[in-house]
Amino acid sequence: MTSELRGAVAGTRNRDIAEYALRLGDDALILCQRLCAWVTNAPTIEEDLALSNIALDLLGHARTLLSLSGRSDGTNRSDDDLAYRRTERQFRNALLPELPGGDFAVTIARQLAYTHYTSLLYAELAASADEGLASFAARAAKDAEYHRLHASQWTVRLGLGTEESRRRMQAGLEHVWPYAAELFEADDLTARLDTDGTAVAPARLQAAWGREVAGVLTEAELMVPAPSWQATGGRSGLHTEAFAPLLAEFQSVFRQYPGGVW
Amino acid sequence: MSAALRSDLDRIRARVGAVPDPELPVITLADLGVLRSVRQDADGVVEVVVTPTYLGCPALPVIEADLRTVLAECGHPDGRVTWALSPAWTTEWISEEGRRKLAEHGIVPPGPVGAPLPVRLGLGRPCPHCGSVATRPLGPFGPTGCQTVLVCTACQESFPHMKAV
Numbered sequence: 001m002t003s004e005l006r007g008a009v010a011g012t013r014n015r016d017i018a019e020y021a022l023r024l025g026d027d028a029l030i031l032c033q034r035l036c037a038w039v040t041n042a043p044t045i046e047e048d049l050a051l052s053n054i055a056l057d058l059l060g061h062a063r064t065l066l067s068l069s070g071r072s073d074g075t076n077r078s079d080d081d082l083a084y085r086r087t088e089r090q091f092r093n094a095l096l097p098e099l100p101g102g103d104f105a106v107t108i109a110r111q112l113a114y115t116h117y118t119s120l121l122y123a124e125l126a127a128s129a130d131e132g133l134a135s136f137a138a139r140a141a142k143d144a145e146y147h148r149l150h151a152s153q154w155t156v157r158l159g160l161g162t163e164e165s166r167r168r169m170q171a172g173l174e175h176v177w178p179y180a181a182e183l184f185e186a187d188d189l190t191a192r193l194d195t196d197g198t199a200v201a202p203a204r205l206q207a208a209w210g211r212e213v214a215g216v217l218t219e220a221e222l223m224v225p226a227p228s229w230q231a232t233g234g235r236s237g238l239h240t241e242a243f244a245p246l247l248a249e250f251q252s253v254f255r256q257y258p259g260g261v262w
Numbered sequence: 263m264s265a266a267l268r269s270d271l272d273r274i275r276a277r278v279g280a281v282p283d284p285e286l287p288v289i290t291l292a293d294l295g296v297l298r299s300v301r302q303d304a305d306g307v308v309e310v311v312v313t314p315t316y317l318g319c320p321a322l323p324v325i326e327a328d329l330r331t332v333l334a335e336c337g338h339p340d341g342r343v344t345w346a347l348s349p350a351w352t353t354e355w356i357s358e359e360g361r362r363k364l365a366e367h368g369i370v371p372p373g374p375v376g377a378p379l380p381v382r383l384g385l386g387r388p389c390p391h392c393g394s395v396a397t398r399p400l401g402p403f404g405p406t407g408c409q410t411v412l413v414c415t416a417c418q419e420s421f422p423h424m425k426a427v
Contacts, residue, residue: 054403060314135350139350142427
């Protein structure tokens with residue numbers, strides 16, 4: 001291989017890593033914003049603390065991943081640049097995190113889908129050939145496991161609770177399930193990064209995810225939803241109508257005081 | 263390495279190790295085990311390498327600012343603070359001294375990593391007030407992200423417990 005060609009290959013790989021980190025970072029960032037809305041609204045003060053602490057972990061994950069993305073694509077954009085200076089179409093999060101909050105059961109159903117996915121993903125990603133992704137994932141896997149436990153316990157509690165909590169939990173699952181499949185979508189990027197051991201093709205995690213989630217739902221005496229359709233588009237920047245208002249709120253301070261520091 | 267440089271680095275190491283954790287000021291960064299190394303980099307700059315406890319810990323920018331202050335006080339205003347994610351921090355790195363200070367402060371120190379979380383009555387972490395193990399989780403998260411809150415069914419008091427990670 002000529003040095004020019006080697007340089008081009010390295011350039012492609014770095015851009016791939018940047019795009020991949022952006023996807024995972026945007027998932028965490030947008031879900032963080034959604035969970036923050038529960039502060040003072042959760043059923044108990046302990047739950048306010050739980051959801052805001054989970055949001056704080058997700059913010060840490062997002063900052064690490066977005067910084068990694070900005071370093072890898074050669075633009076040297078910071079996590080703040082990427083969080084606050086992008087438009088709707090430039091975000092690469094799956095649609096699941098951006099769904100409007102719904103009731104508490106919808107939030108728990110989403111947490112169940114997302115945390116089981118990230119637990120499996122980060123555990124595998126800890127062995128990534130890319131040192132930045134590997135060191136991030138080794139730490140984040142520990143948080144994700146705790147978040148998964150939280151979501152699973154609530155799912156069981158609501159499933160085995162009252163008629164009303166059970167009805168709402170089942171409805172929450174039916175509502176978010178069409179969006180869960182997008183987390184496992186494969187494309188050229190994930191195929192390239194999976195081949196050289198940098199990332200995990202998400203489709204490889206889907207069977208284990210299905211088994212784990214089904215185990216929790218069985219314990220909760222709830223039914224595994226069988227959605228008749230699947231959401232798609234987030235990874236290419238096509239978002240739901242709920243996304244623009246979310247971003248407007250998230251970026252409002254930065255847009256009013258560009259470059260402000262304190 | 264010259265003797266003067268070695269003694270300078272030793273002095274800085276002692277100073278940065280004594281910096282209190284911003285959220286739990288009863289323990290120091292050395293007690294927490296987050297201090298990886300104090301060294302002179304290839305470019306001659308003195309560098310403090312620390313590992314974050316939690317990636318989303320709000321204390322991280324405060325710790326970084328505190329470390330810069332100490333570096334400046336030690337005569338290295340251009341010193342560098344570097345966060346090393348790998349290997350990931352674990353509560354196993356908290357020193358015996360750190361565990362003792364946490365316990366004295368009413369925070370039950372973390373158990374061994376990998377042990378199941380206390381979910382059943384009578385199998386919990388011992389209550390710091392009465393010693394009973396009849397404790398149960400009250401909330402999965404506590405006053406800081408690294409803590410959880412348990413309640414003792416014997417004396418009815420609640421108490422924080424540092425999660426094992």
